[in-house]
Amino acid sequence: MDYTFICNQFVKRYGEDYNLYASPGRVNLIGEHTDYNGGFVFPGAIDKMIVAAIKANDTDTISVYSYDMKETEEFALDEKPIRGWALYIYGVVQELLKRGHKIGGFNCVFGGDIPIGSGLSTSAALESTFCFALNDMFNLGLSKLDMAQIGQAAEHNAVGVRCGIMDQFASVFGEEGHLIRLDCRSLEYDLVPFHPENCRVVLIDTQVKHNLASSEYNIRRAECEEGVATIKKDYPLVNLLRDVTLDMLHEYKKTLKESTFRRCQYVIQENMRVEAAMDALYQNDYVKFGELMYASHEGLSKEYNVSCEESDFLVEVARKNGVLGARMMGGGFGGCTINLLKEEDYDTFIADAIESYKQKFRKAPKIYDVKIGVGSHKIK
Numbered sequence: 331m332d333y334t335f336i337c338n339q340f341v342k343r344y345g346e347d348y349n350l351y352a353s354p355g356r357v358n359l360i361g362e363h364t365d366y367n368g369g370f371v372f373p374g375a376i377d378k379m380i381v382a383a384i385k386a387n388d389t390d391t392i393s394v395y396s397y398d399m400k401e402t403e404e405f406a407l408d409e410k411p412i413r414g415w416a417l418y419i420y421g422v423v424q425e426l427l428k429r430g431h432k433i434g435g436f437n438c439v440f441g442g443d444i445p446i447g448s449g450l451s452t453s454a455a456l457e458s459t460f461c462f463a464l465n466d467m468f469n470l471g472l473s474k475l476d477m478a479q480i481g482q483a484a485e486h487n488a489v490g491v492r493c494g495i496m497d498q499f500a501s502v503f504g505e506e507g508h509l510i511r512l513d514c515r516s517l518e519y520d521l522v523p524f525h526p527e528n529c530r531v532v533l534i535d536t537q538v539k540h541n542l543a544s545s546e547y548n549i550r551r552a553e554c555e556e557g558v559a560t561i562k563k564d565y566p567l568v569n570l571l572r573d574v575t576l577d578m579l580h581e582y583k584k585t586l587k588e589s590t591f592r593r594c595q596y597v598i599q600e601n602m603r604v605e606a607a608m609d610a611l612y613q614n615d616y617v618k619f620g621e622l623m624y625a626s627h628e629g630l631s632k633e634y635n636v637s638c639e640e641s642d643f644l645v646e647v648a649r650k651n652g653v654l655g656a657r658m659m660g661g662g663f664g665g666c667t668i669n670l671l672k673e674e675d676y677d678t679f680i681a682d683a684i685e686s687y688k689q690k691f692r693k694a695p696k697i698y699d700v701k702i703g704v705g706s707h708k709i710k
Protein backbone atom coordinates (compact mmCIF):
# COMPACT_ATOMS: atom_id res chain seq x y z
CA MET A 331 0.00 0.00 0.00
CA ASP A 332 1.26 3.48 -0.82
CA TYR A 333 1.14 5.34 2.48
CA THR A 334 2.89 8.61 1.54
CA PHE A 335 -0.43 10.43 2.01
CA ILE A 336 -0.45 9.34 5.66
CA CYS A 337 3.11 10.56 6.20
CA ASN A 338 2.32 13.87 4.50
CA GLN A 339 -0.74 14.42 6.68
CA PHE A 340 1.26 13.66 9.81
CA VAL A 341 3.97 16.15 8.85
CA LYS A 342 1.35 18.79 8.11
CA ARG A 343 -0.44 18.30 11.43
CA TYR A 344 2.17 17.24 13.94
CA GLY A 345 5.70 17.66 12.53
CA GLU A 346 8.50 15.73 10.87
CA ASP A 347 9.26 13.15 13.55
CA TYR A 348 7.21 9.93 13.65
CA ASN A 349 7.29 6.16 13.34
CA LEU A 350 5.16 4.12 10.96
CA TYR A 351 3.38 0.88 11.84
CA ALA A 352 1.08 -1.42 9.89
CA SER A 353 -1.28 -4.33 10.55
CA PRO A 354 -3.27 -6.31 7.99
CA GLY A 355 -6.83 -7.58 7.62
CA ARG A 356 -7.43 -11.31 7.22
CA VAL A 357 -9.11 -14.03 5.22
CA ASN A 358 -10.24 -17.37 6.61
CA LEU A 359 -10.27 -20.42 4.35
CA ILE A 360 -12.38 -22.56 6.66
CA GLY A 361 -13.41 -22.72 10.35
CA GLU A 362 -16.10 -20.08 10.94
CA HIS A 363 -17.60 -19.30 14.35
CA THR A 364 -15.37 -22.00 15.80
CA ASP A 365 -12.83 -19.70 17.48
CA TYR A 366 -14.92 -18.65 20.48
CA ASN A 367 -15.88 -22.31 20.91
CA GLY A 368 -12.23 -23.32 21.38
CA GLY A 369 -12.09 -24.90 17.92
CA PHE A 370 -9.88 -24.69 14.84
CA VAL A 371 -9.56 -21.90 12.29
CA PHE A 372 -7.45 -21.50 9.16
CA PRO A 373 -6.93 -17.77 8.51
CA GLY A 374 -4.14 -15.72 6.96
CA ALA A 375 -3.18 -12.06 6.93
CA ILE A 376 -3.75 -10.24 3.64
CA ASP A 377 -1.88 -7.53 1.80
CA LYS A 378 -4.50 -4.94 2.71
CA MET A 379 -3.77 -3.07 5.91
CA ILE A 380 -4.00 -0.12 8.26
CA VAL A 381 -0.96 2.13 8.43
CA ALA A 382 -0.42 4.60 11.28
CA ALA A 383 2.14 7.39 11.66
CA ILE A 384 2.58 7.93 15.41
CA LYS A 385 4.67 9.95 17.83
CA ALA A 386 4.47 10.17 21.62
CA ASN A 387 3.59 13.73 22.65
CA ASP A 388 4.63 13.80 26.35
CA THR A 389 1.08 14.63 27.50
CA ASP A 390 -1.80 12.39 28.55
CA THR A 391 -3.84 13.31 25.48
CA ILE A 392 -4.34 11.28 22.34
CA SER A 393 -4.83 13.22 19.13
CA VAL A 394 -5.78 11.06 16.13
CA TYR A 395 -6.72 11.91 12.57
CA SER A 396 -8.49 9.24 10.55
CA TYR A 397 -7.51 9.85 6.94
CA ASP A 398 -10.36 7.74 5.56
CA MET A 399 -13.05 9.37 7.69
CA LYS A 400 -11.46 12.82 7.47
CA GLU A 401 -12.12 13.26 11.19
CA THR A 402 -10.00 14.14 14.21
CA GLU A 403 -10.56 12.92 17.78
CA GLU A 404 -8.80 14.23 20.84
CA PHE A 405 -9.27 12.48 24.14
CA ALA A 406 -7.43 11.95 27.41
CA LEU A 407 -5.95 8.49 28.02
CA ASP A 408 -8.86 7.52 30.28
CA GLU A 409 -11.60 9.40 28.43
CA LYS A 410 -14.09 7.66 26.16
CA PRO A 411 -14.09 9.22 22.68
CA ILE A 412 -17.25 9.96 20.72
CA ARG A 413 -16.56 8.53 17.29
CA GLY A 414 -16.99 4.82 16.68
CA TRP A 415 -13.61 4.30 15.02
CA ALA A 416 -11.79 5.93 17.97
CA LEU A 417 -13.32 3.38 20.37
CA TYR A 418 -10.94 0.71 19.07
CA ILE A 419 -7.93 2.88 19.93
CA TYR A 420 -9.43 3.83 23.27
CA GLY A 421 -10.15 0.13 23.91
CA VAL A 422 -6.52 -0.87 23.35
CA VAL A 423 -5.31 1.97 25.57
CA GLN A 424 -7.70 0.93 28.37
CA GLU A 425 -6.57 -2.71 28.18
CA LEU A 426 -2.92 -1.65 28.44
CA LEU A 427 -3.63 0.63 31.42
CA LYS A 428 -5.69 -2.12 33.10
CA ARG A 429 -2.70 -4.44 32.84
CA GLY A 430 -0.51 -1.83 34.56
CA HIS A 431 1.47 -0.70 31.51
CA LYS A 432 2.85 2.83 31.56
CA ILE A 433 1.92 4.65 28.41
CA GLY A 434 1.50 8.33 27.52
CA GLY A 435 -0.41 10.39 24.98
CA PHE A 436 0.46 10.45 21.30
CA ASN A 437 -0.29 12.12 18.00
CA CYS A 438 -1.35 9.96 15.09
CA VAL A 439 -2.59 9.90 11.51
CA PHE A 440 -3.85 6.58 10.20
CA GLY A 441 -5.57 5.17 7.13
CA GLY A 442 -5.73 2.01 5.12
CA ASP A 443 -6.96 0.02 2.16
CA ILE A 444 -9.03 -2.71 3.86
CA PRO A 445 -12.61 -2.26 2.65
CA ILE A 446 -14.60 -1.33 5.76
CA GLY A 447 -17.50 -3.59 6.79
CA SER A 448 -16.59 -6.31 4.28
CA GLY A 449 -15.71 -8.97 6.83
CA LEU A 450 -11.96 -8.53 6.34
CA SER A 451 -11.40 -7.42 9.94
CA THR A 452 -10.62 -3.75 9.73
CA SER A 453 -11.35 -3.62 13.45
CA ALA A 454 -8.74 -6.24 14.36
CA ALA A 455 -6.24 -4.50 12.07
CA LEU A 456 -6.90 -1.23 13.87
CA GLU A 457 -6.49 -2.82 17.31
CA SER A 458 -3.30 -4.64 16.29
CA THR A 459 -1.79 -1.52 14.73
CA PHE A 460 -2.21 0.50 17.90
CA CYS A 461 -1.22 -2.26 20.29
CA PHE A 462 1.90 -3.00 18.25
CA ALA A 463 2.80 0.69 18.02
CA LEU A 464 2.28 1.43 21.71
CA ASN A 465 4.25 -1.67 22.67
CA ASP A 466 7.17 -0.48 20.55
CA MET A 467 6.98 3.23 21.49
CA PHE A 468 6.69 2.68 25.24
CA ASN A 469 8.82 -0.51 25.46
CA LEU A 470 6.05 -2.57 27.03
CA GLY A 471 7.64 -5.94 26.30
CA LEU A 472 4.43 -7.56 25.04
CA SER A 473 4.53 -10.86 23.17
CA LYS A 474 2.60 -11.34 19.93
CA LEU A 475 0.02 -13.38 21.82
CA ASP A 476 -0.37 -10.59 24.41
CA MET A 477 -1.07 -8.17 21.57
CA ALA A 478 -3.67 -10.42 19.95
CA GLN A 479 -5.39 -10.93 23.31
CA ILE A 480 -5.33 -7.22 24.14
CA GLY A 481 -6.95 -6.45 20.77
CA GLN A 482 -9.64 -9.04 21.45
CA ALA A 483 -10.28 -7.67 24.94
CA ALA A 484 -10.58 -4.14 23.49
CA GLU A 485 -13.26 -5.40 21.13
CA HIS A 486 -15.14 -7.09 23.97
CA ASN A 487 -14.95 -4.26 26.48
CA ALA A 488 -14.91 -1.05 24.46
CA VAL A 489 -16.87 -2.08 21.37
CA GLY A 490 -19.14 -4.72 22.89
CA VAL A 491 -18.57 -7.54 20.37
CA ARG A 492 -17.65 -10.78 22.13
CA CYS A 493 -15.42 -11.94 19.28
CA GLY A 494 -13.04 -14.87 19.30
CA ILE A 495 -9.27 -14.59 18.87
CA MET A 496 -9.00 -15.45 15.15
CA ASP A 497 -8.91 -11.98 13.60
CA GLN A 498 -6.44 -10.39 15.99
CA PHE A 499 -4.27 -13.52 15.94
CA ALA A 500 -4.11 -13.53 12.13
CA SER A 501 -3.43 -9.80 12.01
CA VAL A 502 -0.53 -10.01 14.48
CA PHE A 503 0.97 -13.42 13.58
CA GLY A 504 0.49 -13.43 9.78
CA GLU A 505 3.40 -14.47 7.55
CA GLU A 506 3.69 -13.94 3.82
CA GLY A 507 2.59 -16.98 1.79
CA HIS A 508 1.38 -18.85 4.89
CA LEU A 509 -1.98 -19.59 6.43
CA ILE A 510 -2.27 -20.19 10.15
CA ARG A 511 -3.78 -23.40 11.46
CA LEU A 512 -4.77 -22.24 14.92
CA ASP A 513 -6.15 -24.29 17.76
CA CYS A 514 -8.19 -21.68 19.62
CA ARG A 515 -8.28 -23.74 22.82
CA SER A 516 -4.55 -24.31 23.32
CA LEU A 517 -3.55 -21.35 21.11
CA GLU A 518 -0.96 -23.60 19.46
CA TYR A 519 -0.51 -22.86 15.79
CA ASP A 520 1.27 -23.98 12.63
CA LEU A 521 2.20 -21.78 9.72
CA VAL A 522 1.12 -23.71 6.63
CA PRO A 523 2.64 -22.70 3.27
CA PHE A 524 -0.26 -21.95 0.95
CA HIS A 525 0.56 -21.91 -2.76
CA PRO A 526 -2.15 -24.03 -4.37
CA GLU A 527 -0.89 -25.08 -7.80
CA ASN A 528 -2.91 -23.67 -10.72
CA CYS A 529 -5.54 -22.43 -8.26
CA ARG A 530 -6.27 -19.08 -6.76
CA VAL A 531 -8.33 -17.49 -4.04
CA VAL A 532 -10.63 -14.59 -4.78
CA LEU A 533 -13.03 -12.65 -2.59
CA ILE A 534 -16.33 -11.29 -3.84
CA ASP A 535 -17.74 -8.48 -1.78
CA THR A 536 -21.55 -8.47 -1.65
CA GLN A 537 -21.37 -4.82 -0.55
CA VAL A 538 -23.91 -5.73 2.12
CA LYS A 539 -23.01 -4.20 5.46
CA HIS A 540 -25.51 -5.72 7.80
CA ASN A 541 -26.18 -3.75 10.95
CA LEU A 542 -27.40 -6.85 12.79
CA ALA A 543 -23.95 -8.38 12.56
CA SER A 544 -22.66 -7.51 16.03
CA SER A 545 -25.88 -8.12 17.97
CA GLU A 546 -26.58 -11.44 16.20
CA TYR A 547 -22.94 -12.39 16.70
CA ASN A 548 -23.27 -12.06 20.46
CA ILE A 549 -26.53 -14.02 20.35
CA ARG A 550 -24.84 -16.93 18.52
CA ARG A 551 -22.08 -16.97 21.08
CA ALA A 552 -24.63 -17.03 23.90
CA GLU A 553 -26.48 -19.92 22.23
CA CYS A 554 -23.26 -21.95 22.09
CA GLU A 555 -22.62 -21.17 25.76
CA GLU A 556 -26.16 -22.24 26.62
CA GLY A 557 -25.53 -25.61 24.94
CA VAL A 558 -22.27 -26.05 26.85
CA ALA A 559 -23.90 -25.14 30.20
CA THR A 560 -26.55 -27.83 29.73
CA ILE A 561 -24.11 -30.55 28.70
CA LYS A 562 -21.66 -29.59 31.45
CA LYS A 563 -24.21 -30.60 34.09
CA ASP A 564 -23.60 -34.24 33.16
CA TYR A 565 -20.09 -33.87 31.72
CA PRO A 566 -18.19 -31.56 34.08
CA LEU A 567 -15.04 -31.65 31.94
CA VAL A 568 -16.84 -29.90 29.10
CA ASN A 569 -15.96 -26.20 29.02
CA LEU A 570 -16.34 -25.39 25.35
CA LEU A 571 -18.16 -26.86 22.35
CA ARG A 572 -14.75 -28.12 21.26
CA ASP A 573 -15.00 -30.63 24.12
CA VAL A 574 -18.34 -31.97 22.88
CA THR A 575 -18.69 -34.80 20.34
CA LEU A 576 -21.65 -35.20 18.00
CA ASP A 577 -22.72 -38.31 19.94
CA MET A 578 -22.71 -36.39 23.21
CA LEU A 579 -24.69 -33.56 21.65
CA HIS A 580 -27.31 -35.98 20.34
CA GLU A 581 -28.09 -37.06 23.91
CA TYR A 582 -29.43 -33.52 24.38
CA LYS A 583 -31.48 -33.27 21.24
CA LYS A 584 -34.72 -33.21 23.22
CA THR A 585 -33.42 -31.10 26.13
CA LEU A 586 -31.90 -28.27 24.12
CA LYS A 587 -33.94 -25.70 22.26
CA GLU A 588 -34.13 -26.73 18.61
CA SER A 589 -32.16 -23.67 17.45
CA THR A 590 -29.51 -24.15 20.15
CA PHE A 591 -29.08 -27.76 19.10
CA ARG A 592 -28.58 -26.70 15.47
CA ARG A 593 -26.04 -24.01 16.39
CA CYS A 594 -24.03 -26.49 18.47
CA GLN A 595 -24.22 -29.16 15.80
CA TYR A 596 -22.93 -26.71 13.18
CA VAL A 597 -19.93 -25.76 15.34
CA ILE A 598 -18.96 -29.36 16.08
CA GLN A 599 -19.26 -30.30 12.40
CA GLU A 600 -17.32 -27.22 11.29
CA ASN A 601 -14.48 -28.19 13.59
CA MET A 602 -14.40 -31.63 11.99
CA ARG A 603 -14.38 -29.96 8.57
CA VAL A 604 -11.29 -27.89 9.42
CA GLU A 605 -9.42 -31.04 10.38
CA ALA A 606 -10.56 -32.80 7.19
CA ALA A 607 -9.58 -29.73 5.16
CA MET A 608 -6.07 -29.80 6.63
CA ASP A 609 -5.71 -33.45 5.59
CA ALA A 610 -6.94 -32.59 2.11
CA LEU A 611 -4.44 -29.76 1.87
CA TYR A 612 -1.52 -31.97 2.87
CA GLN A 613 -2.56 -34.33 0.06
CA ASN A 614 -2.91 -31.44 -2.42
CA ASP A 615 -6.55 -32.43 -2.80
CA TYR A 616 -8.16 -29.09 -3.60
CA VAL A 617 -11.34 -30.75 -4.83
CA LYS A 618 -11.93 -32.20 -1.36
CA PHE A 619 -10.89 -28.93 0.28
CA GLY A 620 -13.41 -27.09 -1.89
CA GLU A 621 -16.24 -29.51 -1.04
CA LEU A 622 -15.61 -28.82 2.63
CA MET A 623 -15.88 -25.08 1.97
CA TYR A 624 -19.30 -25.57 0.34
CA ALA A 625 -20.39 -27.72 3.29
CA SER A 626 -19.22 -24.99 5.65
CA HIS A 627 -21.37 -22.48 3.80
CA GLU A 628 -24.38 -24.76 3.90
CA GLY A 629 -24.04 -25.02 7.68
CA LEU A 630 -23.49 -21.29 8.15
CA SER A 631 -26.51 -20.50 6.02
CA LYS A 632 -29.02 -23.16 7.11
CA GLU A 633 -27.97 -24.16 10.64
CA TYR A 634 -26.10 -21.21 12.08
CA ASN A 635 -28.24 -18.69 10.18
CA VAL A 636 -25.57 -16.05 9.69
CA SER A 637 -25.60 -15.77 5.89
CA CYS A 638 -27.79 -13.55 3.73
CA GLU A 639 -29.48 -13.82 0.35
CA GLU A 640 -26.62 -12.08 -1.45
CA SER A 641 -23.89 -14.38 -0.07
CA ASP A 642 -26.01 -17.48 -0.75
CA PHE A 643 -26.53 -16.30 -4.30
CA LEU A 644 -22.79 -15.79 -4.93
CA VAL A 645 -21.99 -19.24 -3.55
CA GLU A 646 -24.55 -20.76 -5.94
CA VAL A 647 -23.03 -18.86 -8.88
CA ALA A 648 -19.64 -20.26 -7.84
CA ARG A 649 -21.00 -23.79 -7.78
CA LYS A 650 -22.55 -23.42 -11.23
CA ASN A 651 -19.22 -22.19 -12.59
CA GLY A 652 -17.26 -25.17 -11.30
CA VAL A 653 -15.48 -23.19 -8.59
CA LEU A 654 -13.78 -25.73 -6.30
CA GLY A 655 -15.06 -24.21 -3.06
CA ALA A 656 -16.97 -21.12 -1.96
CA ARG A 657 -18.52 -19.85 1.24
CA MET A 658 -19.38 -16.73 3.16
CA MET A 659 -16.45 -15.57 5.26
CA GLY A 660 -16.18 -14.03 8.71
CA GLY A 661 -18.99 -13.14 11.09
CA GLY A 662 -21.64 -13.12 8.35
CA PHE A 663 -24.74 -11.11 7.40
CA GLY A 664 -22.97 -9.75 4.32
CA GLY A 665 -19.35 -9.00 3.58
CA CYS A 666 -17.36 -11.25 1.26
CA THR A 667 -17.53 -14.78 -0.07
CA ILE A 668 -14.20 -16.58 -0.35
CA ASN A 669 -13.70 -18.71 -3.46
CA LEU A 670 -11.06 -21.31 -4.26
CA LEU A 671 -10.92 -21.95 -7.99
CA LYS A 672 -8.83 -23.22 -10.85
CA GLU A 673 -6.84 -20.50 -12.58
CA GLU A 674 -8.47 -21.40 -15.93
CA ASP A 675 -12.00 -20.81 -14.55
CA TYR A 676 -11.25 -17.36 -13.16
CA ASP A 677 -12.32 -15.12 -16.07
CA THR A 678 -15.65 -16.80 -16.82
CA PHE A 679 -16.57 -17.11 -13.14
CA ILE A 680 -15.82 -13.49 -12.29
CA ALA A 681 -17.66 -12.22 -15.39
CA ASP A 682 -20.72 -14.34 -14.53
CA ALA A 683 -20.64 -13.41 -10.84
CA ILE A 684 -20.58 -9.68 -11.64
CA GLU A 685 -23.24 -9.89 -14.35
CA SER A 686 -25.73 -12.16 -12.58
CA TYR A 687 -25.31 -10.31 -9.26
CA LYS A 688 -25.99 -7.00 -10.99
CA GLN A 689 -29.10 -8.40 -12.61
CA LYS A 690 -30.46 -9.80 -9.38
CA PHE A 691 -29.50 -7.12 -6.86
CA ARG A 692 -29.14 -4.03 -9.04
CA LYS A 693 -25.62 -3.36 -7.82
CA ALA A 694 -22.16 -4.66 -8.66
CA PRO A 695 -20.14 -6.79 -6.25
CA LYS A 696 -16.46 -5.97 -5.75
CA ILE A 697 -13.66 -8.40 -6.53
CA TYR A 698 -10.50 -8.69 -4.41
CA ASP A 699 -7.66 -11.00 -5.42
CA VAL A 700 -6.08 -12.29 -2.27
CA LYS A 701 -2.39 -12.24 -1.49
CA ILE A 702 -1.31 -13.64 1.85
CA GLY A 703 0.72 -10.92 3.50
CA VAL A 704 2.74 -10.24 6.61
CA GLY A 705 1.34 -9.51 10.12
CA SER A 706 1.82 -6.43 12.33
CA HIS A 707 5.13 -4.69 11.69
CA LYS A 708 7.07 -1.47 11.96
CA ILE A 709 7.70 0.19 8.62
CA LYS A 710 10.13 2.78 10.00
Ligand code: GLA
Pocket residue numbers: 361362363364365366451493494495496497660661662
Ligand atom coordinates in the same frame (compact mmCIF):
# COMPACT_ATOMS: atom_id res chain seq x y z
C1 GLA B 1 -15.68 -12.42 13.39
C2 GLA B 1 -15.01 -12.52 14.76
C3 GLA B 1 -14.09 -13.75 14.83
C4 GLA B 1 -14.80 -15.01 14.38
C5 GLA B 1 -15.55 -14.78 13.06
C6 GLA B 1 -16.40 -15.96 12.67
O1 GLA B 1 -14.74 -12.16 12.39
O2 GLA B 1 -14.26 -11.37 15.03
O3 GLA B 1 -13.58 -13.89 16.13
O4 GLA B 1 -15.66 -15.48 15.37
O5 GLA B 1 -16.37 -13.64 13.10
O6 GLA B 1 -15.62 -17.07 12.44
